[in-house]
Amino acid sequence: MHDDIKDSLLKKSRATRSEQRGRIISLTCTAIIVLIVISIFYFVASKGLATFFSNKVNVWDFLSKSIWNPGSTDSHGSPQAGALPMIIGSFGVTLLSAIIATPFAIATAIFMTEISPNKGYKILQPVTELLVGIPSVVYGFIGLSVVVPFVRHTFGGTGFGILAGTFVLFVMILPTVTSMSVDALRAVPRYYREASLALGATRWQTIYKVVLRSATPGLATAVIFGMSRAFGEALAVQMVIGNAVLLPHNLISPASTLTSVLTMGMGNTVMGSAANNALWSLALLLLLMSLVFNLLINKIAKRGRI
Template identity: 65%
Template sequence: MEQTNFQLKQQKTQSNDWSARLHHATRATREDWLGKSISYLCIGVIILVVASMLWFITSKGIATFTQNHVSLGKFLTGTNWAPDQGKIGALPMIVGSFAVTFAAAIVATPFAVGTAIFMTEISPNKGRKLLQPVIELLVGIPSVVYGFIGLAVVVPFMRSIVGGSGFGIISATFVLFVMVLPTITSMTVDSLRAVPRHFKEASLALGATRWQTVSRVILRSATPGILTAVIFGMARAFGEALAVQMVIGNAAIMPKNLISPASTLTSQLTTGIGDTIDGTLPNNALWSLALILLLMSLFFNALVRVIAKRGQLKHER
């Protein structure tokens, strides 16, 4: 009798254990399902927002060509920008945007690479303590502050050096140089630190000097990452509006040189969008400029992915 009671109690205990395990598994399954559902919902919202933005800007941007019957060739190659008079040649803004972007990238890249080499190879500890706070400070400064500094310092300086009004592509280049420097520097530092340590050790073991190792081994291995950093900096410069608007002069004419006033796609958008009526030719023309900005952003992102993929294949080989 006692043995039967013991067996019943043991079966009951095992049944309770299985019930607890089943309840725990069911609860874990519900939590897992809930977590996946929330994640998929957030991903869906992000995709919906991005798709809505792409559709909205595209539909607005092509209205110039579908509703107002403006030739795409004339829009991209025309040099006269007077939407109120039916002239919407966007070439001056396109040239101004690319000129400022490439000039800022050319000026900033040597400084960024040199700073990154100092922080990773020459003096990692002191470089990190001294330069990392400076980079973080430059990132945190609002663009309007850069614009005011450029307006108060860079423009008068250029006026005293080269003459003219001081406004122009070169003034915008100096402002954007400071703005994109932290981006290129931070990403270059990450690229240099990602180079396998045995590359450096093998080079030094073969008798190469430290500079030979840096220039011929580390920099070559980190080239895809450095190019990615430069592309990201160019994308940052291409989309900057307020700081550029304050120092470039906002003249919608073809720039003759680096010191002549010019205009960019972003500066023209910020100055003109508030003075137009929705659905009119001037408003549609500005949306077409926004569409060009969107396409250029997509191009920069695609270029970054191509460079990163080639760099990954190179390291795998």
């Protein structure tokens, strides 16, 4: 009898066994995700670094030179793989679209949370979600049909270039930045607003000096997240930027981005060739920039929690 009671007390309950199974499943899934991420980094890095180790391309030349013709070699026998035009194009459309989208996104978020939190939120939230769900190719076709002719007739040139890509990316990242800005503003405690109003501040003074300043880390995270999406966008930008692997002289001259060159060239090269390795180097650069954006987001988020 005593042994039976002891065994029943030491026996694991059904809830404990279920918890252990759940923990094992969670750890297994986490380990698989980590393994996949490490594998992706290793695969892209092994292909991308072959340009510098196997094909003997200088890293500084790759980042600073403007001639992109990795299928041919220069006087030193190295492939002509200068990625500067694509780097400038990618950063150009990313920064300009973020600069344009940020005031619109923050103004919309303020309207949805502070000015008209009921009707404004009910009307604008479905619109924002709809913009998020539109495929990239649709944005590209709209940009090709509307934005490019508008830029051509208004600013001159062919209409293709960084400016057209900026307008398309502005619309694409606007819902993302807006949604995250709304979350950042809603995370500001209500008693902050009440204390400000109780001290005699107007509603606009409260929004500007209390709400926006308290939500600054979240707003900065939203902007960087939007920049991360803009930097990695391929199809829509490819359709309106012109895809000329040349240093852009102005905002309305045809240009290219890292993603546009990748999508155009990856299917037209032989695996293991110098041209293919150079494209993998562009992919590695994109991956590293995505990592930088994520690190910035995490740093800003931690600073906001302190």
